[in-house]
């Protein structure tokens with residue numbers, strides 16, 4: 001086992017050392033009893049002669065003792081399973097929690113580069129593999145160690161030669177296990193990867209079902225799924241083949257020791273020169289060998305579980321080792337949210353995406369004052385969304401380039417920064433919950449009147465009141481399907497409810513008609529600083545100021561009248577817009 005893998009196993013087990021210690025002691029006790037009981041049987045068999053003399057009571061003593069100790073052993077063995085399997089369950093729970101919490105901190109690039117299906121497969125099936133490794137495999141390994149270290153000396157004490165003969169096949173078993181080890185690991189890895197691919201495709205197709213139907217692509221998707229499913233089947237069959245050879249082989253070889261014992265033990269008993277070896281000895285050896293068969297035959301299962309677990313640990317560590325998106329600097333400035341006014345400044349802000357040839361933001365400078373509503377307009381790909389991401393540090397901006405209330409955002413605690421900005425993207429996610437719970441998602445304890453007030457500000461209230469259960473109407477899979485515009489206004493109500501000094505709308509009213517969008521903007525609280533990223537010139541023209549961007553640069557700043565007076569890009573866009581409106 002590689003050192004790092006061993007360290008990982010230790011790391012997972014460390015919090016549960018007391019459970020492990022209790023479980024191990026219980027297993028030890030069960031095994032001590034398991035080794036002692038056959039010696040009682042041996043005594044009973046050797047004393048059988050006494051029954052002939054009428055001493056039946058003597059035999060019954062053995063019977064009661066064996067029955068009592070066997071019951072005790074059964075109870076202790078059960079307890080050991082409860083403790084040790086419990087460790088696996090607890091590790092499973094805490095790993096899921098840990099991965100989920102880590103996922104919340106990962107940069108958007110992780111989610112862009114890794115499919116949701118693959119991540120889900122790691123959180124479910126890989127974590128389950130670790131549960132089996134830390135439960136079943138751990139118990140089996142500890143149990144095997146005890147069985148061997150207690151049973152073998154007991155067997156040697158009866159007859160060293162017969163013991164040696166009966167376990168002479170075990171090196172063959174170990175060689176077979178060794179031979180299959182690497183192969184099973186590769187096959188397991190392949191199964192897990194194919195499974196991830198199937199989950200990813202399934203997840204993507206479920207999300208894109210409307211698109212599949214619109215473009216009549218059912219057959220293509222069916223073929224693609226069939227192909228991946230087929231590969232998963234092949235990988236599973238390959239692994240099943242190896243397992244189906246390995247397990248019966250191990251069980252069969254282990255049983256040979258049984259036969260060897262009957263053969264040579266029987267011969268020894270039949271030998272007239274033998275005076276010490278009795279029938280009770282042979283019986284005890286047979287019981288002991290039987291005790292060895294199960295832990296030995298199960299070695300194959302343990303090995304597969306181990307290989308699976310190790311592969312899963314690697315995959316889980318793969319996620320856990322990704323550094324969190326942006327971490328707080330040492331001595332990060334803690335903001336007093338109530339005192340933030342919402343003044344935003346960019347000074348020569350530059351940002352280039354990793355592996356991109358062109359900067360997405362190229363020496364961008366501006367100041368937006370408290371309470372201003374500023375529209376950010378621009379051609380597609382001009383850097384508007386990147387600017388919003390930079391403001392929230394969803395992308396890492398250089399220090400001393402973006403300031404809120406004069407404080408460099410890279411020096412603030414991330415949590416504080418994000419708690420003073422409400423961000424509404426074009427496609428906001430709504431949960432399969434009621435309208436009320438969706439709106440108060442950012443402030444779950446909000447009162448009903450707050451929810452209604454902000455629904456009204458976002459101009460969605462009238463529609464909610466017409467829903468079957470009004471604010472208690474379910475949204476999504478099991479409930480009502482909202483239109484694009486209704487979704488956007490619900491998301492806006494959610495953002496308004498958290499009441500932050502800064503509101504960033506990233507194309508967040510694109511599915512809302514001009515008049516409603518303009519109405520919403522003009523009714524926003526006057527003390528809020530609003531960044532309104534849009535392609536909607538009508539709504540933008542009503543804003544206090546407009547920042548016009550092109551190819552990552554700011555090319556014009558001013559209010560509608562000022563920009564129109566300047567015969568450049570804005571004038572051209574406005575004339576086009578007027579023409580479009582007149583043609584509608």
Ligand SMILES: Nc1ncnc2c1ncn2[C@@H]1O[C@H](COP(=O)(O)OP(=O)(O)OP(=O)(O)O)[C@@H](O)[C@H]1O
Pocket residue numbers: 353354356360378379380381382383384385386387
């Ligand atoms: N995650 C990313 N990785 C690499 N490049 C990106 C990424 N996101 C955006 N870009 C690139 O950065 C540039 C600016 O993109 P951005 O999304 O900020 O433009 P935008 O003005 O919001 O466009 P639109 O109006 O189409 O929404 C574009 O060239 C885009 O291709």
